[in-house]
Amino acid sequence: MNLVVTLFLVGLLLLAAEVFLPGAIAGIFGGLAMLAGCVVAFQEFGGSGGMVATLVALALLGLTFYLELVWLPTTRFGKKLIVQSTVDATSQPPLALAADVVGKPAEAITPLGPSGYVLVDGRRYEAFCQTGHVAAGEELRVVGLDNFRLIVTKT
Numbered sequence: 001m002n003l004v005v006t007l008f009l010v011g012l013l014l015l016a017a018e019v020f021l022p023g024a025i026a027g028i029f030g031g032l033a034m035l036a037g038c039v040v041a042f043q044e045f046g047g048s049g050g051m052v053a054t055l056v057a058l059a060l061l062g063l064t065f066y067l068e069l070v071w072l073p074t075t076r077f078g079k080k081l082i083v084q085s086t087v088d089a090t091s092q093p094p095l096a097l098a099a100d101v102v103g104k105p106a107e108a109i110t111p112l113g114p115s116g117y118v119l120v121d122g123r124r125y126e127a128f129c130q131t132g133h134v135a136a137g138e139e140l141r142v143v144g145l146d147n148f149r150l151i152v153t154k155t
Contacts, residue, residue, distance in 0.1 A: 004044070004053055007037030008060065015064050019072065019081070034061065095125065098145050106140040106152050118142075118152055127152045 014030030034057045042050030072078040101120055109124065110116040112134040118127040120142060126149040127140075134140065134154065144151040 004037045004041045007033050008057060012060060012064060019068055095145060095148055101142045101150060102144060104142050106142050108134050108136050108138045108140060111136050118150065125150045
């Protein structure tokens with residue numbers, strides 16, 4: 001009985017340590033310790049004792065998850081563990097405003113097969129041609145914007 005209780009306590013401590021330690025190693029070993037406690041309980045106390053130990057292990061596991069995932073984040077200590085700030089910046093400036101480029105003529109400065117670079121009002125943009133391959137120097141028209149490129153078509 002002492003071995004079963006010890007394995008369960010070690011498992012719970014390792015599962016609790018998982019909150020503070022990087023990686024999943026402590027949690028894995030905690031789960032294995034609790035599983036070993038259940039195996040020992042089946043060996044020492046038979047089927048009914050093993051089932052009781054398994055139910056206790058599952059209840060303790062559920063309680064541990066509840067405390068770590070629901071209760072701890074609401075405490076003052078738990079709020080210090082969780083990043084609360086957000087970043088309102090973007091990693092890249094917007095490509096262009098749709099009103100400034102859609103409908104304007106563009107010139108292919110590299111071959112578009114179907115992606116390449118175009119020149120619109122003297123400014124270089126990455127572009128995607130909906131109508132397929134385009135040779136350098138061809139005249140195109142901007143029909144839309146994608147996330148990081150213009151969408152062009154042959155005129």
